[in-house]
Amino acid sequence: MKWGVLVFPGTNRDYDAYDVFARILGHDTRYIWHRERDLDGLDAIMLPGGFSYGDYLRCGAIARFSPVMEELIRFANSGRTVFGVCNGFQVLTESGLLPGTLLRNRSLRFINEDWPLRVERTDTRFTHLCSEGQVMTVPIAHNEGNYFLGGDDLKRLEDRNGVLFRYCSPQGEVNDASNPNGSVNNIAGVINEAGNVLGMMPHPENRTDPLIGGTDGLVLFESMVAELSQA
Amino acid sequence: MVVIVEVMPKEGILDPQGVAVRNALHQLQYAEVQQVKVGKRIILELDTNDPVAAKSRAEEMAETLLANENVETFRVILPEEVSA
Numbered sequence: 001m002k003w004g005v006l007v008f009p010g011t012n013r014d015y016d017a018y019d020v021f022a023r024i025l026g027h028d029t030r031y032i033w034h035r036e037r038d039l040d041g042l043d044a045i046m047l048p049g050g051f052s053y054g055d056y057l058r059c060g061a062i063a064r065f066s067p068v069m070e071e072l073i074r075f076a077n078s079g080r081t082v083f084g085v086c087n088g089f090q091v092l093t094e095s096g097l098l099p100g101t102l103l104r105n106r107s108l109r110f111i112n113e114d115w116p117l118r119v120e121r122t123d124t125r126f127t128h129l130c131s132e133g134q135v136m137t138v139p140i141a142h143n144e145g146n147y148f149l150g151g152d153d154l155k156r157l158e159d160r161n162g163v164l165f166r167y168c169s170p171q172g173e174v175n176d177a178s179n180p181n182g183s184v185n186n187i188a189g190v191i192n193e194a195g196n197v198l199g200m201m202p203h204p205e206n207r208t209d210p211l212i213g214g215t216d217g218l219v220l221f222e223s224m225v226a227e228l229s230q231a
Numbered sequence: 232m233v234v235i236v237e238v239m240p241k242e243g244i245l246d247p248q249g250v251a252v253r254n255a256l257h258q259l260q261y262a263e264v265q266q267v268k269v270g271k272r273i274i275l276e277l278d279t280n281d282p283v284a285a286k287s288r289a290e291e292m293a294e295t296l297l298a299n300e301n302v303e304t305f306r307v308i309l310p311e312e313v314s315a
Contacts, residue, residue, distance in 0.1 A: 057296070057297070058299055061296060061299070062296075065296065094299070100301070101299055101301045101302045103244070103245065103247075103302060104247050104248065105247070106245060106247055107247075108247045108248070108251050146245070146247075148244065148245075148301075148302060149301075150301070182245065182247075
């Protein structure tokens, strides 16, 4: 299968993503510069972390109007896999592919720590190899990771089981003490209604190699691969 | 001509910047400060002299890019309306 890694000016986790697809999984992988419009032949696209356009105006707000985004939205609407991490998640919310907004952390501090996440669903292309209620610990590294969605919209998201990951304690408890940044309902990652677009603040791509801290995040990528090779 | 787009955090949305500034002011003994809101002002210079057209274009820009109405409100004003 063929992966694409989207690169905006200011993206800085692109090689982390590339490394997982190309070296760890051994798949055909290419970078997509934000001015490109040709996404033909790709099975899945990852939007990595970083500071696209210096986070000017709002995180992801300017990247959302990059030339490639029109094609990315078409790609997503065709049902193919789109996976945004950190700044990539912010771009996906700004573009309307996912609901919500990432506000500044309630502590006003940049947080760079390993944090446990509880997997809320195992019936998605991103998590079908996870076990029910699995807790995975992966790094978070963000200043604007405070997920916000208001009243009715939040209820709609929860009612359709759109939350895929929540920040939790190492034992899997979801409460205020296990909430690093103030996200509503401890939300760390959400999936769209069709189930092919995932955005999350934590970095599973940085827990895919035992040499650098463990492999808790690998199961996401293995799930995507397994799903795509069946299709 | 110049139009101003003022973007503020929506009522009821956590404004951690405002809270931090309020806390700092309290520390400086400005005990009367009840609440602080921090927003931004975007100044646009447009190549038109029609204030109605300028405002309507700026509103469109705010809806499209300058503000995120999920968490922010905005208003478009002319420089002479600033005190309003």
